[in-house]
Amino acid sequence: MSRSPRASDVAARAGVSRSAVSRAFTEGASVAPDTRTRIMAAAEELGYRVNYLARSLKEAAPSKLVALVVSDMDHSLRARLVDLLARRLVARGFRPVLLPWSQGDDPHRVIDMMLNYNVSGAIVTSDTPPGEISQQCARFGVPLVLVNKAPVDARAARVVQDTASAGRMAAELLHEAGCRRVLYAGQTRASFTIDDRRRVFCAALDDLGMTLAGEVTGPSQNHAGGMVAAGRYLAAKDRVDGVHCANDFLALGFIDGLRHAGVPRRDWPAIVGCDDIAEASWPAYDLTTLRQDPELLSEACIEALATRIAHPNSLAETRTISVAAVRRGTTRKTDID
Template identity: 50%
Template sequence: MSYRSRITALDVAQLAGVSRSAVSRTFTEGASVSPQVRARVLAAAETLGYRVNLLAKGLKDQRTSIVGLVVSDMHHSLRAQLVDALARQLMQAGYRPMLLPVEGEDGMAHALHMMLDYNVAGAILTSDAPPASIAAECAGHNLPLVVLNRDSAGATYAAIRHDAEAAGALAAETLARAGCKRVIAVRQSRPSFTITWRARAFAARASALGLDVDELIAGTRHDYDGGRAAGLAFLPTAARFDGVHCGNDFSALGFLDALRGHISVPGDLAVIGCDDIAEGAWRAYNLTTIRHSMRDLASAAVATLTAQLTGAPPQRQQILPVSLVPRGTTPPL
């Protein structure tokens, strides 16, 4: 297969009968060019199929309209939902999202170097545990950075998160209203800012409500396999409890499957998760959960990044509300 050579601005200039600089001004917002020349240039560009090389233009201008989306745990449906919302809203705002899937600190560092190579306008990190060195290096390169679902105390980046404390407290209150007396917070060993804070808030609120509270950390990742491992570890002591708060919905699905055939939910045990992933509403699970909006999180992230790009200092922290989604793994409230 043969490919035609790329059409250049010089080709457009020759067909339109204008200078190369006139073509450049036509495609530069705010530049001075007469209506007649603009019309001839646009007609020639349409005929030739010319497109401005925005990447090359951005490199020349020292900044592109590309925004790096640094994403971990892409197998998690909530993360995919967030990335979709971010990409759509970035494009609507005139940015060009560049997806950079990462795993671990080495992957994060590689993503940062790639963003710097492309002179991105800014970056949004969806990991709730980014290395401190990444934020410091972004600040050193004057790269606006928004981190989602992480505390920003003492940081140089903007942080936006859902109200993890309110989510944990709401989970405890929901189990208390369901009549539970002995509850347990179940999570995995992998560090997670939001899940740890939710678990602490859950324990504090449950204790304040007079419930007996315990904690189980089993499994590694906060996903289906981690939840199933936690469910299997929970079974030998299940008779001691009547309520469970899982760290997130993804792990709650594995936890529930581990209990099938052994424990009646919600007859013997009430279970509540957090995140409101789509799979939680499936008939096989019908999981009671705590919702926090990915669309609202994406909107806040894009607005915050735009503000930084126009010279505003990083907004240290924004906290977004959560709400209860009652379903079938808790008794009717």
Template identity: 40%
Template sequence: MSDDSDRARTGGYVSAQQVARRAGVSRSAVSRAFTPGASIGKETRDRVLQAAQELGYQVNDLARGLLAKRSTIVGLVGTKPEAGFRAHLVAALAKALIARGSVPVLVNTGDTPPEVEAAQRILLGYRAEATIVMSGSPPAPLIADARRNGQPVVLIGRSDPEVDGILVDNAACAARAATHLAQRGAKRLGLLGSASGTQSIVERETAFREAAAGLGLEVVTARGTDTDYAGGRQAMAELLAGPRPDAVFCVNDLLALGAVDAVRIGAGLRVPEDVAIIGFDDIPEASWDAYRLTTFAQPPEFVAAEAVRLLDRRRADPHAAPLTLRIDADLRLRATA
């Protein structure tokens, strides 16, 4: 019976032994043919590659990693990875990691203790090479367990003196937002934050209030129950229920989009004539004609490239001092401020 008919009958992946039979070589020759730098004659290697192509064979990277005691899995950890900037960051990280030869595995930590425990089991049970934490909300024990088990960790959007990380320069951006709105003539500023209180959000809120105070401007604050569109509409409605601000800084774009609709649809006012609005992240929706949101651009592809660079640095020197990168974000001027 041929290898093709045997596979059709039994199902499953094509094995290296089937490739060896098709090529008329030993099983070890197949292994050498797919191992960079291994000793094998050109004719033998060509026969193996031809047989592999005919059969549709792919190297079992999981088995190879077990033999080498080295995984190619990189865990992407986050709460609500489908939302806002994080969704685009997941896509950029996956693309960058695949180009690196890694296998990205998305782990949604959820909000409950059982969900967090399940995420921990996945990360440690599959012996991931590294863990990239994409938000400020996954609990600290999850990160501590990864580190105790020898997994390099890269934090995005938060910092830890003992772990590599990437943070946008939140303070500089928030101060720039306050200055820009003041230069537009705003006298009373609004701040839309979030009850989630992650490091990035707290930094943006604090720096905006401090910069506004330095400019002699009053700031009134409202916080959404979450950093999403609904939270933005809710928080903006709270601001509009009191003395109306001339301009509002939102700590992310989803909040800002909700704020724009609360002003235009909920209150029947104009943006930016009655209320100017600035967001943060520059998600694709921010440039839609319905919004044309002025916002700070945090390119997910650049963040992903920096995360991979930190992983490679850690692999090359496991004992290097932890490094936190601060990246800038450009103010994209559009129609809302």
């Protein structure tokens, strides 16, 4: 067999017109049960499959392709999110097309790819995507969902962490642990969510009668960045009793920095991270953190996208995902070494 069979091949074999074949594979179309079974049998023998790309040429039937713009998949939470998004999209009959985008890449490349394959919609989870993507999507009528991004266009739906309660929660966890003077460790060029949470966190410190002893920001907010932050902390050690890190990787790196410097466990400051990645619960760290549930996050994204596709002209909504405090060892006093 040189080329894959098409509807007319099936029609010839079943002794019907090509239209009948098309209708047999269309939900709710008008076909006699007898005819349908005969068509299906012929299709089975030939190994026929409907070509969705051809089907999607009719403007009424969208392509069902959804662009997933992603960066930094090495961040385990983001990888998990992509995994869940892909699963849910497939379950709803969509097909996720993975479009990696890194800082420095030309945004037009991503836009071109989306438009060339006239996707039904797009979900953007990469960090600091240029407003250009949002504008172009709006211009060409591509339904768009932004994850943890600042509002850039009224026609782009958003799913964002509840930073207002997250920031406050971080402060309260340190307060519970008896902290008075705390440090904030973050990134020089942070994301929208992190910036917003930091702002709320600082305000909450005041409310609770604590003081911000300082901020440590570096170029990276990964494990290595956390180790650097630990070095900076050690210089101000005696004036600080608690630390809030912008994310868990930073916090784990911070802990490894302390460990590397030989600081015994009982002398560690209270530490609160954010995200609750899998590693945070490992005994080596046992990190107190704020859980951002990727199940909820992904579900909200899919629903927002579906709404956006169904009502393209409605005003874009913003969905807020609440966070939960996960109390673990790094905010408990311990006697063990």
